[in-house]
Amino acid sequence: MANNVENCEKVLIINRKRKYRVPKKQLLSVPYFEKMFSSDCVESQENKVKLDFDERVFDSIISWILSGQFNIRMEYAISFYEAADYLMINERFLEPCLSHFLENFTIENIPVLLPQVTKVSKFFTSGVINNICRHFLMITNTDIFLNYPVETVEAILKLDLMVHSEYQIFESIMKWVYEDVESRKELLPRLLACVRWAFMDHDDICKIKNNELIKALPNFDEIISSNGECAFDRSDQSFFLTIHQKADATLLIKILNSDFICLSIGDFTQDDSISLEFVNEDHVSDILFDSGTKGIRIDWIKKTFRWLDFKGKVKTYYSNLIKFLVEFSDNLNYLCCYLEDADKDIPETIFPEEELLLESNGVFILIGKTKCEKQWFGLFPVAKHSWFNDFRDQKHSFHATVLDNTVYILTKDLEFIQYDYETQCFEKNDELKEEKFKFNDLILISHKKNDEVILVNKASGKVYVFCSDEEKWIEKFRIMNINLCTDSSGSDIDKLVAFTSTFLPMQFIEPLYYESSEDSILTTD
Template sequence: MVVIKSIKEDSSKILSLAYKDRENGDLVIINKGKRYKVHKTIFHYAIPHFAKMFASGMKEATSKEVILDHPIESFEIIIDWAYCQPIEITDENVRELYHLADYFNIPDLALECLMILLDCFSDQPMLEIDYWRTQVGVIDIGKIIDRYICLNFRKIISTSKFLTYDVDTVDYIVSCNKLDIDKEIEVFDAIMMWIYGNIEKNLVHLPRLLTKLHWYSITHTEFIDKIASNSCIKGNKDCHAIIMSAFGLIHLGSSDSAISQNLKLEPRDFHGSPTRLFFLTDVSESKKKVEWLDDFGGVQEICILDYDPTLVARRLQHAHISEHCFSDYIVQIDWKRRRWNHFKNDELIITKLFEHVITFEKIPEGKVCLKKGPRTIELAPVALIEHIDHDGLEIRSVTQYKSWFYTIAKSFWSKHKIVVEEFHPMENIWKLVSNDISAEYQHYEEHGRNKNKHLAFGDYLILFLDDSCSIYDINSKEWSHQQNPIRGSTSNTVFCVHQSKLLAYDFCQHILREFTIASGELVSLSERKIKDGPKSSEIFSASREFLKYSHET
């Protein structure tokens, strides 16, 4: 037998015919007294709630009538959805439709409504976790909220909003398993930050929150230095049994007492997957090559990506899509389909916070905007900072630290000075960091913007030029200056933070350098030549899980 052609009927056409022929349906739904004839099989497969109802053994499983009590307009939209008919989500019906889709366990529709609600009914960059954690019934949507928390944990706990959450919300946040953290002690620090935010009110909840820690992942030194010596814990008698049980688990490996205190014995999953260093190189205007650094210091090609301008800003449910913020633009990679797109504009610096795009105009007194779905929300412009002549400033680069940004601006009124500022989108305020860095940046004008690099590393802001390096301690708010430890021009070097180290890759000499910070100075850890190293335009750190998606067919 020889197959000449393989064809199939258009399923949407069949469903449309069934939609028009509902009078011959075999199920009657009576909703608020209004009768609807539908096809039982279609509702069984299209709406999980009905599938569960029909398989429950209840009278609805055999009855030809189902009685409901839901808003009529929204329920009729659910019927249209079941038959794959086009529906309209409006500002008037979206909230009601979300709750109905959640009730009927329709994840795709519930998610679409949720995204509209998040984009169109809040001007804040961050998800209102305290509200939405109580508004989710669909398991898939709950997983998306959890993933949002995990990806943004460090940013969430750095906001003033975190300190206002009730204990149930804090419990929910710290109980998420795959938090984007390096050490479990970061969760303890977050708990204590919340306690200190209103110690008279919150201290009573400390024992409850301590049971959410994954004690197995806390080291002996961390336990002694930060937990056992904590004055709030020592002074709270309800914490004593928990701490003694945790001591037995960490130091003696004894789990009996820990079990009786309902402590978590298993280690936290953290990121869920180790990270790898990736290289992204231009092959042509429409193609990029992705490579990764293997365990032996070699570079392995993963795939070639094709340009796809139809890719839109990532939605949280797409685990196979990643986004990477570089100096002034974002690159999006669809690992499964091997596609890429970028969000780039010569007049803007484009970055992201809490899964939303934020843009900074490069011109003096430029606008700062938050993109939420179809809306553009103007935030406080840089000109609101006092004591600076903003007619003479032009933002050159932006880097993110926790839930805020540091901007580097060039001064027109003083050729050899730059201005460093903080911008806090959640509070919508600007703060001056420095407007008096000059001698170390005397070559700023000569060398141009591309030779100036800056990024946040740990609790430090690092600024590079060809012959100098300035480091700002974010906690002490003090500057230190040193010679640039990167030999050669920084214009040939790209940077990223990977596995708690600062990496600098010179793509002309194919040299990869590793740095850390000690006593406020940038210290070299290693330097190695990458054999056949890529002439990479960018490097980035990402989960090795993306390797799995890239090999799927």
């Protein structure tokens, strides 16, 4: 048998600087080579093939062809998949590559993965970019980000990152520079060129000019006049989203801009074959609602959805998220305290009766009640993995949201609480008790772009905005035909399930109609 292999016809493969002599018979098991050698092409006549793959990748592929075994590492996972796809190797070979990638992808891998991403890449490259863009603010709050090479930071900053303002891009640059200011301050102009200055608020630019490192730059005015890459306003990706459940279990999804102008996206059908892996394509969004206790994964192109898992025993949305982020930075200012009695010592181990995880400006804040004393407590921000890994959906006696440094809480008894975790000021009022609302009909959210805290009554469709100056709620508008129309059986149709604020990839969302106003975010290109 060994003699037969040694004596069989061989093909010379030249891949970059490496040469391989491979038995032709075994090489024909690969569709690309089988097709090549069944034709009259030059390669077939000369038994000589020239290729241009990463050497480590092609070594693994040759190993698989000859022995049925191969090695794969995250450093070249995307390039490996692309090479296998080019050679038309079947899905049975590619599936373990995909599984390995999905199981091991974290922000630690970004420096080696980003250089492999190209416009023609197929292997989850849009998923890599999508996760970086969506979770950029969280990534910047990790020590891993602070230790990225400048090439990686620059590549990230050039993406269409999901931020509330360009000032947050500037803040991320300064975080990275200050980690090693003496060696990195010379790189500041290079990174500042990635800021899209045309979309920077004038007041923010004035604030930036007062920074000592910026003052030391001789050419800062030239940098901001260059405008960076201004084709897309990264700060214009935050929207309101409503989900209405129809009588046939399909969902009607609508999007509202910051002025509450509504755009209907259409009906979406449930598809439980949608992967729940944390990495997803750029036309797929994870939308959290009900104070972060529920969520939905939406495929905007296929118009399908799947409910996210918040009850699993092993993997949930939050456990996958913290695995991706690895850990938050040690440089963050951490505070763990009782909300009503900041001076009282809080034990190192807390036994909560219930808790909520709230995303805020790139970190998570935890608000809960202790099991025995029923005291309000908070973690600003959350550091330990166990809070993410152990979080499970359950019935809650309060809703909560965060805006800037203030946590807003609405209790089952309709007490409205405001807690500023910088000043540790705790306030509450009973105004909402006079409205006779039902707790389970209410949704409490915040919207950073509008700087507003919003209360939605699902039963009436009324939407209220909290006026902090006057300490009262003002009715903003009403969503009509919510729980008002019924079918012949008397059951509700088009029931409002969710009203939330979120980042959305509008370039992949096809509305049922367009507006003609050039100023509207809902227009065609």
